[in-house]
Amino acid sequence: MGRRIIVALLAMLAFTSPVRVAAQDARALLEQAAEAMGGLERLRSLDNVTYTGFGQRAYYQGGGNITGDPQAPMKWQNVTDVQRTLHLKTGVADYQERWGQEFPFAGTFGLDYQRRTSTQSGEQLLDHPLPALLAALADDTELGPVTWEDGLTVIAFTPANHSGPAWIALDPASHLPRFSRWTSPHANLGDLTTTAWFSGYLPFAGVQLPMGLRQELDWRGVTNLMLQIDSYRMNVPASQLPRVASVTIAPPPPPQAxxxxxxxxxxxxxxxxxxxxxxxxxxxxxxxxxxxxxxxxxxxxxxxxxxxxxxxxxxxxxxxxxxxxxxxxxxxxxxxxxxxxxxxxxxxxxxxxxxxxxxxxxxxxxxxxxxxxxxxxxxxxxxxxxxxxxxxxxxxxxxxxxxxxxxxxxxxxxxxxxxxxxxxxxxxxxxxxxxxxxxxxxxxxxxxxxxxxxxxxxxxxLANTARQVAAAQELCRTLAEGGRFQQGCPVQYDAEGALALEPR
Ligand SMILES: [Zn+2]
CATH class of the missing domain: 3.60.15.10 (Ribonuclease Z/Hydroxyacylglutathione hydrolase-like)
Known part of the structure; x- marks a missing residue:
């Protein structure tokens, strides 16, 4: 056995040794991560962090492709004009985006790029390293165990209001969070575990924040979200933030068959x-x-x-x-x-x-x-x-x-x-x-x-279909006039069959 191989094996042993893992204290590791991100005091002093960006999201978590074949091409939703404010002291976020389907779709709502607004809380904030790390370091969060995964230190943590653990993985070299992970219920997929990967850290007012967010599911390894951040702002005054109405909506009557x-x-x-x-x-x-x-x-x-x-x-x-x-x-x-x-x-x-x-x-x-x-x-x-x-x-x-x-x-x-x-x-x-x-x-x-x-x-x-085909043709025509070419345009079928091709 060559000397180089022995060195590599020893390095692997050291890397995966449970003794070494047990010697590490979860809280100390998390505090080290907070230090790497800009210092725990600094992170805890932040009132809000607001970022903007754009990206793609998997339609129906990958359950909306043309077939269920794992090799079927993915259908993506185009996500633009994203703005999210993480209110770090209250643990809620205001989220806004415009989205449209990047494939032929039947409803105006899937193609109109209207801005949509929602308020997020709880595990919905675990998809970004800053609120995830602060949640892991909260006084009432239960920590442990610490494990290794592909060279990363993974710390399990259970926030006070959660039914089970979430995880945060730290890069042993930079100490920065590499991913967070949580499990949520899903009607089709049962327990669905999402891993949110963080990449491209840059400093913003002394805080290291990732420019790339990518979410991966424990179902077929589907990439569920790809988000590229194009700006971060710290402590944005309320006057610059969207006024998210806190409307109390009366619960709908229980559904009946x-x-x-x-x-x-x-x-x-x-x-x-x-x-x-x-x-x-x-x-x-x-x-x-x-x-x-x-x-x-x-x-x-x-x-x-x-x-x-x-x-x-x-x-x-x-x-x-x-x-x-x-x-x-x-x-x-x-x-x-x-x-x-x-x-x-x-x-x-x-x-x-x-x-x-x-x-x-x-x-x-x-x-x-x-x-x-x-x-x-x-x-x-x-x-x-x-x-x-x-x-x-x-x-x-x-x-x-x-x-x-x-x-x-x-x-x-x-x-x-x-x-x-x-x-x-x-x-x-x-x-x-x-x-x-x-x-x-x-x-x-x-x-x-x-x-x-x-x-x-x-x-x-059949009359409805003819009307809907005509509306799709009209949509394609007006979009093309505005220089935009939507997937599915020009329309290939009317209610009778495939349309004659025009020379291009
Ligand atoms: Zn369908």
């Missing part, structure tokens, strides 16, 4: 403007979509289970993997429902089903059930003496290549998610209805979309 009969043995079961059909078979009920979140899906299942004495919802058809459409997947599994979806969604749905929720137990953690999956390739028919339900793979649809929709041929009812929505402002994949109806030779009279007020005549759906 709204049940509408569509045909004998077919109901629309909806909560807060989203839902889908429940279909009766000889021995069971089958539900379309586990939309929204746990509460919404359990309300729909409970309402459905009251419809026919002796029959329960035993399966759920999942139109596609997008996180709004699978927010209730774990809740549905907790009731033992079989999952039916396109074969291409099996692995992501299994991933969602198998993630732990031990720190923040959800319905599935309290009532664990196995993941049972029935794949759809081109077509799957559920049929018994009383009912025939056909499930088809969605074609000609840039929003969800692994989508399915369902059709009740006797009732001539179509059940679908994200083929369309009466409330959409723009339609960029407008040929979806016509293409699927023609491709599978079906003849729906009524459509039950996941988004919206409920069942609507197919003729109205």
């Amino acid at each position: 709204q049940v509408t009969s569509l045909a004998p043995g077919v109901w629309d079961v909806r909560v807060n403007g989203a839902g889908a059909a429940v279909v009766e078979f000889a021995n069971r009920l089958v539900m379309f979509e586990a939309y929204g979140g746990e509460a919404q899906t359990l309300l729909r299942i409970d309402a459905a289970n009251r419809l026919v004495p002796g029959k329960q919802v035993e399966a759920v058809i999942v139109s596609h993997h997008h996180f709004d459409h699978t927010g209730g997947l774990r809740a549905a599994l907790s009731r033992g429902l079989e999952v039916i979806s396109h074969r291409g969604n099996e692995s992501i749905l299994r991933e969602l089903a198998e993630r732990p929720a031990t720190r923040f137990p959800d319905a599935l953690a309290r009532n664990p059930r196995p993941f049972r999956f029935t794949p759809v390739d081109e077509r799957l028919v559920l049929e018994d003496a009383t009912r025939r339900l056909e499930i088809y793979r969605v074609i000609e649809h840039s929003h969800m290549p692994n989508g399915v929709f369902a059709y009740l041929p006797a009732e001539r009812i179509m059940l679908e998610g994200d083929l369309g929505d009466e409330a959409w402002n723009y339609h960029f994949w407008g040929s979806g209805y016509a293409a699927n109806i023609a491709h599978y030779g079906i003849a729906p009279e009524t459509n039950v979309p996941v988004h919206g007020s409920g069942a609507i005549p197919m003729a109205t759906v």
Whole structure:
């Protein structure tokens, strides 16, 4: 063994030795970090720090890509005009940003770059090294243990009002915070741990602050946020800060499931403007979509289970993997429902089903059930003496290549998610209805979309789609006039099919 290798091995041992870790005192390490950032007294004397910047955020934490394939291209939200004031003495932050989708989107709200304002508190302030370090050094914070990770010193700390630990990692050379980490509950992903990486420290009025913030999830290593800071200001006077109204909003009335009969043995079961059909078979009920979140899906299942004495919802058809459409997947599994979806969604749905929720137990953690999956390739028919339900793979649809929709041929009812929505402002994949109806030779009279007020005549759906396609074309035209070229422009499909290309 060469001398150089032995030296390297000894260095590695020293680096990972638990003895050395145990000898370090968490508080002393944190105080050293405060010293490196500008001195604890200086940090504690700050009233506020305000920064501005811009960046990108993963749409639905990476659960909004065209498919659930880990190699599917990421969909990003563009975040601009960010301004955040960290009120360090009170532990709250005022946050403002403008954002727009960097992909074709159906709603004005996703494309309008309106400034949005929110007030943040608690763990929401752990994503920046300054409030994170001050939280770790607070008198009532519980510290420890100290561990090593990839050459960084990692200190666990539990602030007084937290249900479990957060972590801060220090660079052994500069002593500056390298990352912070915390766990929060997530409807689709169970316990979700975020690591916020800090890079590019520069001094501002004697305080070292990072110019780069990047957040990484413990799900597929997704980069959830990339933020580049372009200015820091200390102790900004109130007259220069946004006036964030502290409005007390009355809590909304508890949501209720709204049940509408569509045909004998077919109901629309909806909560807060989203839902889908429940279909009766000889021995069971089958539900379309586990939309929204746990509460919404359990309300729909409970309402459905009251419809026919002796029959329960035993399966759920999942139109596609997008996180709004699978927010209730774990809740549905907790009731033992079989999952039916396109074969291409099996692995992501299994991933969602198998993630732990031990720190923040959800319905599935309290009532664990196995993941049972029935794949759809081109077509799957559920049929018994009383009912025939056909499930088809969605074609000609840039929003969800692994989508399915369902059709009740006797009732001539179509059940679908994200083929369309009466409330959409723009339609960029407008040929979806016509293409699927023609491709599978079906003849729906009524459509039950996941988004919206409920069942609507197919003729109205097609008229809505034509109007929404025209609005998208108009949007693209006005943006181009202003020199801006939005993703999805020019529109490629109208309600009939692909548009003729114009020479460029
Ligand atoms: Zn979708």
